[in-house]
Amino acid sequence: MPELPEVETIRAGVHRHAEGRRITLALGGDNRLMRHNAAGFASLSQFLPGSVVAGVHRRGKNMWLTFEGSNEALVIHLGMSGQVHVARRDSEGGGPSPLGRHEHMRLHLEDGTELSFVDARTFGHITLSPLAQGALGRMVPAHILKVSPDPLELEDFEPTVERVIRTSRPIKTVLLDQHVISGIGNIYADEALYRAGLYGGSPASAGSKQQIHDLLVASKTVMQEAILAGGTSFDQFYVDVEGDPGYFERSLNVYGLEGEPCVACGRAIRKITIQGRSHFYCRTCQH
DNA sequence: AGAATCGACCGGTAGC
């Protein structure tokens, strides 16, 4: 399940392979993946060939490619099973090989690199969107203007603390609301709550400013550590652009660990449902 | 108007 650390790992990989390279061919498949553009993949085959990738950027769980001399951005959201694979074009002659079973888009770069977007569950999406001025003064695709800054972007957490504390929704639900703070998914929400000693079912309004501030800082810290480990891989659904898994799973304290002993107090980790999402926590250490 | 809640989307996999 790609959250900020996994998306960042993939963004860096795509940037490394694509920056400054010219796209020679764009293949698109199932238009459900481009459901936010009326023309579907047809809009890409017109625009992308000949374009040079200027950079690959990210806010929260969204990543996007920018192009030299263009105001259009290609937004990629990985949903819960999306992947980007990098390969070298191997065959001489003949046309491009057909798209694979779950391969929804492939970009050929002039140096022989191929970038593929693969998504088994089609929760992800690919969107062509013009750049516009967003939060913190950053230029972001208009498609994600409502997505709030993520913990890695935020230097001053106070405005977010104010926003969080004025709702009575469960604190975990607020952490997952991309319009309040972006990039946090189920795994890192539970890990941040554990580190901050907060139970996810508590109303956000019940926390002190200091507690909420510490929680947001904890979300930043845990995700920074996860990036250093290459992200969290629970199954084959998360791998980086070279196909390698991340190694942060071994550092998790609560997520997916129902019944296991809490590393701090030894009591069994519990699992409940909050707003339709699983929540793993320690009954003794979190309140 | 805005906030909160809930169902739909999808398919691999766990569990029966």
Add this chain to the structure above:
DNA sequence: TGCTACCGGTCGATT
């Protein structure tokens, strides 16, 4: 072997 329930990120509809 085959079937069903489940999970999760996000959006849109409903309350």
